[in-house]
Structures are given as structure tokens and as C-alpha cells.
Amino acid sequence: MNIANDRSLTKLAAQGDQNAFGELVQLHQSAVFNVAYRILGNQQDAEDAAQEAFVRAYNAFKSFDTHRPIRPWLKKIVTNLCLNRIKAHRPTLSLENGLPPPKEPKPGPEAQTAKRERDAQVRAAILSLPPRYRAAIELRHFQDLSYEEIAETLEKPLSTVKSDLFRARKMLAERLKETAPTQPPPNSKDRI
């Protein structure tokens, strides 16, 4: 991604240039969609949420500092949007309708198949978490926010965020251990 181009598009879009905003959508739609997909677990719901997030971003440009990168802001918007949807009991699926299509058109070698199965287990495990835990995992591991930034995004006390994040990890680790591996984990040999 060309950062200079991204910033100039952001500035134009903030002034109301819809063509520039369209280009921003194309640049960031995949990242925004994936945040929604990890939280909602359903392709259609995630596309809807991503689309809605872009519209909200456009209408909230007045509150955005265009000197900052836009992608983290878009991810924050879609994260909160998805959490609100879950709170409002909008339907989300748990990947039971089938996993998204793999990037490879045909099943690859055994290792690739095993990797895809493992990824599916990880996604399912994330979706099995309570929404607040899911949000903590999303923000820390996929959006790389600090504890303080997560607290700010979710509007929760720092202690609550840490507690949620650590419990979420514990639950995830246990669930993945249950479903898992016949193969050794990546860094499982004695480290010290």
C-alpha cells in the first residue's frame, strides 16, 4: 500500500471527493471485511458490516485527523459496529454453513489441508468466545492495539480489558488444545 497515495486520497475524501473515497474503499475493504468476519463469523453479515462501516466513516470524516493512517480508524469503526450488532442480537453464524473458500482452487498437499483445518478450528474457537472476549482478541492480536488503546476503543477500564483478554486467551488455548493437534505446535520444544 502506498502511504502517500493513501493519505492524499484520505484528504480528498475528507473534503467530500467520492471518487477518492471509492478508491479508499477498494484499498481497505479486504482488511475491514476480515475484521467483521472474525467477529461475526459469516460472509454476508461481514460484507454488510464492512459496507456500513465505510458509510459511517465517510459521514464521520469531520472527527478524523487526516494526518493519521486511515486503516486503524476504519478497523475501529467496524469493530464497534460488529459488537453493537451482536449486542442487538442480530443473527450471526458460527461458520457452520461452511468455511470460506480457500485461496487455492483445489485442495493442496496434506500439510495445506491440515493448515486449513487448523485455521477453521481457530476461527470457530474465536467465534465460540463471548463477544467481549472476542473483541479483546481481535483488537490485541489482529489490530495490534496496546492494552490502553483497547480500553479506549471499547470504553472499558484497563483492568477489565486485561482481565477479558487474558481469560479469552485461556479459553482459546484450552479449546484449541481439545480440538488439536496431532502435529507439534510451532514453538513447542523446550525454549529455555
Add this chain to the structure above:
Amino acid sequence: MNHLNENQLNEYLDQMLDDASRQQAETHLASCKQCRAELADLEMLFSSLAELPEIPLKHDLKAGVLARLPREMQIPVLWRQPAFVMQSLLTIILLAIGIPIFETFRQRIPTMPTITLPSYSGIAAEFVNLLAWQFEFTFTMPEFTFTIPTMPTLPHLPISLEPSIMLVLLLVATTLWGIGNFSLLRSKPEVRG
């Protein structure tokens, strides 16, 4: 030393411990198999999350997003500045045409309030004085003739406008119009979901 608790293990992996606490934790981990096992579980989780691939989008969202944006923002950015200037010019033209019409209308109806309007040459002269230009000129406006029907009797209210006041009013009206339109062109309706 006691075992590392959940917070210490997590903050160690998140690199949130200060130097002293990190060193303490590493010293303990070197000698404690149980804490190393817990750490390894968390590391495996971190690794699984880090390696989770992105899902490809099935549809381009651009068209759908653009279709939902407010129509008010269709004016291209490059056009806004000229639009602002054109609005101002339009205001001046409308006033320049409107004042003679009003004056003609007033003259045809003796019962209308008496408003003595300055001539355009008077207004222009004020403008020239304002800018302190050092030359003389004659400013003549074309005459307009209108046929006004008979109007009912209205109260008599004598008002006299000096050229300088008229000039100020023109400038104020133009500025207000311009500011209003400029802000209108820039504004975006709030859409909160």
C-alpha cells in the same frame, strides 16, 4: 519463587513488563517446567492467531458503499472554489438588477415608503474611495422600465440610504451569501447508525 500468575505470563508475552519484572520472570521460567508449559500453550495460541489467513472478499464493496453516500456531496472538490466565486458574482448581479427594479416600482407608487437609493456611480465612487484609487471615471448603468399595476395605499416611511451605507449593505449581503453557500457546499449530513 512462586509460579508466574496469569497476568505475568500474558504481560510477559505482550512485552508489557518493565525490565526488572521481565528479568525476574525469565529467571523463574528457566527453572520452572510448569510455567514453561503454560507459556508454551500461550505461545502456540499466539502463533495460531498470527498465522490465521485473511479471507478473500467475494464482492467489491465500492459500488454498494458509494450508492449509500449522501447525494449532497456530488459537487467535485475542484468545482467548489469556482462555485463559491460564482455565487458571489451572482449576488452582485441580482442586486444590481434588483435595485433599479425596486426603484422603478417605488416611483410608480407614490404611497410606497420613500427610499432614496444612491446611484451606481455613487456606490462605485465609494468603492473607489475605499480602495484609495487615484483616478476619476464615470459609471453609467442602463435604465430599466417596468409597468407596475395600481397598488393599495401603504404607510409613508421615509428612508434615505447614503451611497456608503448602500455599498456596505451590498458587501455584507454578498459576504453572507458567499459564506452561507460555501458552508453549504462543504457540509455533510450526519448519518449515525
